[in-house]
Amino acid sequence: MKYKSDFSKFNFIILLIPVILVLIIGIFEEKDIEVILIPPAVILGLLVFIFTVLYFTTYYEIQKEELIISMFFYKVRIKISEIRNVNYSNSFIKTNIYKPGFHHKGIEILYHKYDDIFISPQNREQFIAQLKEHNPTIEIKK
Template sequence: METNYISFKSRKGFILPLVTVFFAACTITAFFDGIGFFNVFLSGGFFLFILLLTLKLEYRITNEQLQIKCLFLYNLKIPIEKIREVRPSRDLSSSPALSLNRLRIRYNKFDDILISPQNQDQFIAELLARNPNIFYNPKRE
């Protein structure tokens, strides 16, 4: 594993705080309404899980690869030489991105992934510095 990398946290959109507040409210309501320990445990556990996901999602760029990591649940490594295209997207598809302000990364022949680094301009510049053959299309899809 390479130790030299640049790390980018995921940008957080407005929907995630709403979901977090919703589950926090459900946990508190369940606790005070006496709904039951199991329901409090379930909603509280889900709240903590969402909170951990938001704190630990990151994108790392090394000299050879783009790594997308989220706790122990998700660890994707894409060789930078295999990345073909980067472009902005507002696609709602499920992806390791905490915001709708996303980048679509196309790699290999038919693969793509949506991510949402906080500083998209710096992220794109770092990828292009490592592979100038990447096509950057600034037009949002």
């Protein structure tokens, strides 16, 4: 079964902060406004495009005995039998290196001996229940 990544409204705020700052600078600057606004607008447009593509290509899929985590061109395959722990996470700050998720609330999956990954499936409870069906030894920490 496929699960899309959940999306936080906080992400909109992160994208709006640079826009507001550029508008404030443009209002108080006495030079030609196009010179000030065009470069940041182009950069912001590219960031929004990249962000949108990443969001719509991010999903988590449980197939037979594998968890597939996909984000754009990058895919991670984790054997469900190798998953040791699933930890609920509601923090904005993540210690994981790889975080294919668009919400600060998600789950941290620990697998192999030291590997971990943070994901944010839309229905966390159903996702975890499906993982537990395939591997009942997974330890759940809230």
